[in-house]
Amino acid sequence: MSGLGPATGAAGTASADAAPERGEQRLRRAFARAAEAGRAAFVPYLTAGFPDPATNLEAARTLLRHADVLEVGLPYSDPLGDGPTIQRASEAALAAGTRTSNVLALVRTLRAESDAAIVVMTYYNPIYCYQGPGGVGEAGFVRDLADAGADGMILPDLPPDEADTLIPLARAADLATVFLVAPTSTDARLAIVTQASRGFVYAVSVTGVTGARDEVGVEVASLVARTRAHTELPIAVGFGVASPDSAREVAAVADGVVVGSALIRTLGEGGDLEAHAASLAAACRR
Numbered sequence: 001m002s003g004l005g006p007a008t009g010a011a012g013t014a015s016a017d018a019a020p021e022r023g024e025q026r027l028r029r030a031f032a033r034a035a036e037a038g039r040a041a042f043v044p045y046l047t048a049g050f051p052d053p054a055t056n057l058e059a060a061r062t063l064l065r066h067a068d069v070l071e072v073g074l075p076y077s078d079p080l081g082d083g084p085t086i087q088r089a090s091e092a093a094l095a096a097g098t099r100t101s102n103v104l105a106l107v108r109t110l111r112a113e114s115d116a117a118i119v120v121m122t123y124y125n126p127i128y129c130y131q132g133p134g135g136v137g138e139a140g141f142v143r144d145l146a147d148a149g150a151d152g153m154i155l156p157d158l159p160p161d162e163a164d165t166l167i168p169l170a171r172a173a174d175l176a177t178v179f180l181v182a183p184t185s186t187d188a189r190l191a192i193v194t195q196a197s198r199g200f201v202y203a204v205s206v207t208g209v210t211g212a213r214d215e216v217g218v219e220v221a222s223l224v225a226r227t228r229a230h231t232e233l234p235i236a237v238g239f240g241v242a243s244p245d246s247a248r249e250v251a252a253v254a255d256g257v258v259v260g261s262a263l264i265r266t267l268g269e270g271g272d273l274e275a276h277a278a279s280l281a282a283a284c285r286r
Helices: 023-036 053-064 084-095 100-113 124-128 137-148 166-172 187-196 220-228 244-251 261-268 273-283
Strands: 041-047 069-073 117-121 152-154 176-178 201-204 235-238 256-259
Touching: 023 041, 023 069, 023 117, 023 152, 023 176, 041 053, 041 084, 041 235, 041 261, 041 273, 053 069, 053 100, 053 261, 053 273, 069 084, 069 100, 084 261, 100 117, 100 137, 124 137, 137 166, 166 176, 187 220, 201 220, 220 235, 244 256, 244 273, 256 261, 256 273, 261 273
Parallel strands: 041 069, 041 256, 069 117, 117 152, 152 176, 201 235, 235 256
Antiparallel strands: none
16 A cells, blocks of 8 residues: 555555554544644545546545545535535536446545545435445445445434444444534434444534535534543534634644535635645644
8 A cells, every 4th residue: 555644644554564454443543643643633525526537536645645534425416414515516526427336436446545544425315225236225335335445434414313224234344433413412412423423423513514614613612522521532523614724723622624615616626735635734733
């Protein structure tokens, strides 16, 4: 493996003598490495297939030079949790022919080149309707996602108390299940979500959809603190982190900083993705 990731990378290259980390272990180690280096983990998001497959692959490689964890978005026609930037990216990717099989192929390619942690963000419908080499539905999707080399999946529209069949399948395949908490989550809800999560917990900074904002929600610190009371898992904050300033603000209180829409916009406009990712990763230092 080439060891793409910060320092240069945060991920580094696996020892030839050690069994390769995967799944929850690789995710936990990614966050631990970042903490040991005095920073929050940088978690960039990339919609698979956008703006076209070749450009997308190079963009993924660029982000992996700076990422502790790469979040690959599976394009979906009805992304209820996403704002206009990621919605448009998903629409473009789908129109260009990107399907779940292409997303898995992208993950497989990246895994062959890098030992960085990789998670796939997917809505539940593509899992439910999945047909692939490993089978159909949840079992087939989990089997093929693990076989491609992913470490886990972020599930924005699947409540953990409705994932009673998916969670055991993911555990058996050593795939982390990452569920979301929000400023509106009650303490009882935080307990349910954190108990079902593995790898890390995704904290939504605002009540709303994804999208670059001028500043993150004022409730971020409180949400992170309340979530920590229920789990020892790392907590990554996303939705609205767009600039080095907002990344720095989140890094001061959270274990990870997720940036999506701002990077997708840079990619779509033909901007300098390398420089943008580097500036955000640098801002994760405490």
